[in-house]
Amino acid sequence: MNIVVCIKQVPDTTDVKIDKKNNTLIRSGVKSIINPYDVHAIETGLQIRDELGGKVTVISMGPPQVKESLKEAVSLGVDEVVLISDRAFAGADTLATSYTLAKTIEKIGEVDLILCGKQAIDGDTAQVGPGIAEHLAIPHCTYIKNITEITEKSITVQRKIEGGFEIVKLQLPALLTVNKEINEPRLPSIRGILKAKEIDVPVWTANDLVLDKAAIGLDGSPTQVVSIATPEINIKGDIFKGTPEEQVNNLVKIFCEQQILG
Amino acid sequence: EKEEKTKDFSDYKNVWVFGEQREGDLNSVVHELVGQGRRLANKLKENLSVILPGYQNIAQAKELINYGVDKVYLIDKKELAEYNDEYYTYVMAELIKKYNPSIVLMGATTIGRSLGPRVAARIKTGLTADCTSLDIDDKSKILLQTRPAFGGNIMATIVCKNHRPQMATVRPGVMKAAEKRENYEGIISKEDLDLSKVILKTEVIDIVREIEDSINIAEADIIVSGGRGVGSGENFNLIRELADTLGGAVGASRAAVDSGWISHDHQVGQTGTTVAPRIYIACGISGAVQHLVGMKSSDIIIAINKDPGASIFNYATYGLVGDLFKIIPLLIEQLKSGATIKESAASFEK
Ligand SMILES: Cc1cc2nc3c(=O)[nH]c(=O)nc-3n(C[C@H](O)[C@H](O)[C@H](O)COP(=O)(O)OP(=O)(O)OC[C@H]3O[C@@H](n4cnc5c(N)ncnc54)[C@H](O)[C@@H]3O)c2cc1C
Ligand SMILES: Cc1cc2nc3c(=O)[nH]c(=O)nc-3n(C[C@H](O)[C@H](O)[C@H](O)COP(=O)(O)OP(=O)(O)OC[C@H]3O[C@@H](n4cnc5c(N)ncnc54)[C@H](O)[C@@H]3O)c2cc1C
Numbered sequence: 001m002n003i004v005v006c007i008k009q010v011p012d013t014t015d016v017k018i019d020k021k022n023n024t025l026i027r028s029g030v031k032s033i034i035n036p037y038d039v040h041a042i043e044t045g046l047q048i049r050d051e052l053g054g055k056v057t058v059i060s061m062g063p064p065q066v067k068e069s070l071k072e073a074v075s076l077g078v079d080e081v082v083l084i085s086d087r088a089f090a091g092a093d094t095l096a097t098s099y100t101l102a103k104t105i106e107k108i109g110e111v112d113l114i115l116c117g118k119q120a121i122d123g124d125t126a127q128v129g130p131g132i133a134e135h136l137a138i139p140h141c142t143y144i145k146n147i148t149e150i151t152e153k154s155i156t157v158q159r160k161i162e163g164g165f166e167i168v169k170l171q172l173p174a175l176l177t178v179n180k181e182i183n184e185p186r187l188p189s190i191r192g193i194l195k196a197k198e199i200d201v202p203v204w205t206a207n208d209l210v211l212d213k214a215a216i217g218l219d220g221s222p223t224q225v226v227s228i229a230t231p232e233i234n235i236k237g238d239i240f241k242g243t244p245e246e247q248v249n250n251l252v253k254i255f256c257e258q259q260i261l262g
Numbered sequence: 263e264k265e266e267k268t269k270d271f272s273d274y275k276n277v278w279v280f281g282e283q284r285e286g287d288l289n290s291v292v293h294e295l296v297g298q299g300r301r302l303a304n305k306l307k308e309n310l311s312v313i314l315p316g317y318q319n320i321a322q323a324k325e326l327i328n329y330g331v332d333k334v335y336l337i338d339k340k341e342l343a344e345y346n347d348e349y350y351t352y353v354m355a356e357l358i359k360k361y362n363p364s365i366v367l368m369g370a371t372t373i374g375r376s377l378g379p380r381v382a383a384r385i386k387t388g389l390t391a392d393c394t395s396l397d398i399d400d401k402s403k404i405l406l407q408t409r410p411a412f413g414g415n416i417m418a419t420i421v422c423k424n425h426r427p428q429m430a431t432v433r434p435g436v437m438k439a440a441e442k443r444e445n446y447e448g449i450i451s452k453e454d455l456d457l458s459k460v461i462l463k464t465e466v467i468d469i470v471r472e473i474e475d476s477i478n479i480a481e482a483d484i485i486v487s488g489g490r491g492v493g494s495g496e497n498f499n500l501i502r503e504l505a506d507t508l509g510g511a512v513g514a515s516r517a518a519v520d521s522g523w524i525s526h527d528h529q530v531g532q533t534g535t536t537v538a539p540r541i542y543i544a545c546g547i548s549g550a551v552q553h554l555v556g557m558k559s560s561d562i563i564i565a566i567n568k569d570p571g572a573s574i575f576n577y578a579t580y581g582l583v584g585d586l587f588k589i590i591p592l593l594i595e596q597l598k599s600g601a602t603i604k605e606s607a608a609s610f611e612k
Contacts, residue, residue, distance in 0.1 A: 098383060122412050127391055128379075130376055140347065141464065237563075238580050
């Protein structure tokens with residue numbers, strides 16, 4: 001089984017602060033981690049490989065410091081890693097990101113299974129996984145909480161939906177995005193840590209991939225973030241006064257007015 | 263690509279809503295999208311349409327017209343009875359290519375968040391995720407799409423200037439639902455698409471309904487948490503009842519977990535789970551920093567505590583000061599009764 005896992009390096013969100021003067025994100029001094037859901041995607045890949053043989057390649061698009069996250073993946077026992085990094089990729093939205101990752105996967109070639117996290121904890125869109133699958137013209141399935149069967153030709157999964165789950169069978173090659181409940185990630189092994197120390201992470205640039213340069217980076221991104229603000233909510237709270245009945249009525253009234261309960 | 267500014271999108275018109283259904287029931291988000299879509303369409307002086315793929319769904323189409331929809335594109339096929347990414351992507355992409363809408367809205371549900379990115383990638387346009395507010399820029403007539411990111415810590419406004427349609431998934435429960443109008447004049451247009459062109463590679467084998475108690479708090483939309491103030495394991499049934507009434511999950515502070523009232527799976531905070539639901543209700547929780555780090559990104563925080571000086575109130579969107587054993591039963595009662603508000607108590611004493 002030839003497996004590719006896509007990981008994103010993200011800031012440790014509880015540390016994210018906003019510069020209230022300029023409404024920009026303060027990124028300096030913020031620790032970077034592998035997107036928490038992606039750690040579960042790596043574990044999924046490793047478990048399948050350990051059972052069926054094959055190899056796990058972890059890829060990530062981002063600036064040079066993402067090498068650290070890829071080394072962490074090596075310490076967990078993955079076989080290969082690739083950093084996709086080039087100024088030309090900067091400013092990519094989910095369409096351009098998924099296109100670039102799809103082109104990377106095409107270059108790796110003969111891939112049976114692609115694994116992503118449910119969503120990234122910074123961008124929070126959950127759009128990159130299905131986007132990659134579309135660019136590669138393969139099936140996908142989101143919010144996977146369990147894999148019940150895997151053969152050379154197909155994979156059967158449990159997909160979480162509102163109020164339950166679906167059991168879906170996909171022909172391979174396919175792409176899955178995984179929830180945290182799918183598994184308990186392993187810790188790095190001593191052998192892995194030693195391997196990670198020695199590895200020289202390969203970097204692919206735009207020139208290493210066969211792609212349409214108009215479809216990558218900022219130019220290839222239809223969406224644009226035009227402003228960022230801290231939400232007003234949680235800043236000034238309404239503390240109700242009066243009897244319990246009055247307070248409850250006030251709360252329910254706000255629920256109704258603002259359509260908070262749907 | 264500076265010349266893109268001059269792109270002419272005059273061929274792209276009308277606001278579309280994806281009519282999500284499961285087992286023949288329209289998702290309630292569709293009515294919210296129709297409500298919001300109507301406002302956008304009015305501002306643009308364009309029409310509002312719903313795309314309705316399904317099976318034997320003509321009655322749904324007729325009903326939708328009554329909510330102020332100008333046109334329902336009806337795709338009635340056996341293959342579309344249940345949601346399937348491949349068929350539905352094909353249907354949406356083909357109709358978009360045929361009719362060139364200017365805006366396409368879907369619910370940010372498990373279906374919408376799977377279908378949306380697939381369709382956007384096929385027709386190569388932008389998609390803004392999980393929006394909580396939408397508006398039209400007065401001058402440029404571009405769709406302004408606002409959404410939370412970084413776990414709700416920031417709100418970003420996003421535009422899709424140079425591509426059409428402008429696509430967005432919209433968080434359920436945020437927009438005001440459309441109201442019923444009598445005798446609204448709309449039309450139903452039957453679309454015949456040849457689905458045999460789609461070579462299916464996925465198959466839904468079964469759909470399993472679950473009782474929500476096993477819900478993973480990390481992914482819950484609404485969480486009701488209890489702390490030391492709840493007092494005993496038995497009293498936690500009150501927290502459970504409120505959570506059930508709201509369709510949410512049960513959380514807890516470490517003090518409650520350490521007292522053995524509830525299992526560690528429910529613990530929110532530094533040594534438990536980090537959560538960011540739409541609504542977090544903290545009952546009898548003081549607001550220690552180790553608890554706050556695990557829930558402060560929630561969209562709406564409601565605190566119920568008898569101590570007005572409890573630090574949880576500094577983080578609360580809404581605070582109720584009093585005995586939780588009085589407040590929660592009243593709240594449950596009100597919610598269950600369909601939330602009819604007594605005139606007498608509607609006055610604020612702020
Ligand atoms: C505030 C803000 C809001 C944004 N809103 C939007 C928006 O609404 N629409 C839009 O198109 N873009 C948006 N973007 C841009 C978007 O965040 C980036 O394109 C980002 O690179 C990917 O999206 P994501 O973080 O949401 O990832 P998700 O789609 O949530 O990530 C899902 C999975 O895809 C994989 N993955 C994601 N990124 C990478 C990567 N770089 N390398 C390898 N694997 C990866 C991981 O497995 C991850 O778990 C926004 C950016 C910001 C800063
Ligand atoms: C390293 C470390 C890690 C920790 N990790 C976590 C963690 O992950 N999660 C976590 O929660 N804590 C954690 N803690 C513990 C944390 O410091 C607090 O001790 C804990 O959160 C307190 O729980 P509490 O708010 O339920 O209890 P208390 O602080 O005792 O607060 C009880 C509250 O209930 C109110 N109350 C009492 N009776 C009523 C009533 N009838 N009606 C209404 N209100 C009432 C009181 O006014 C009071 O505010 C951690 C601590 C350390 C040192």
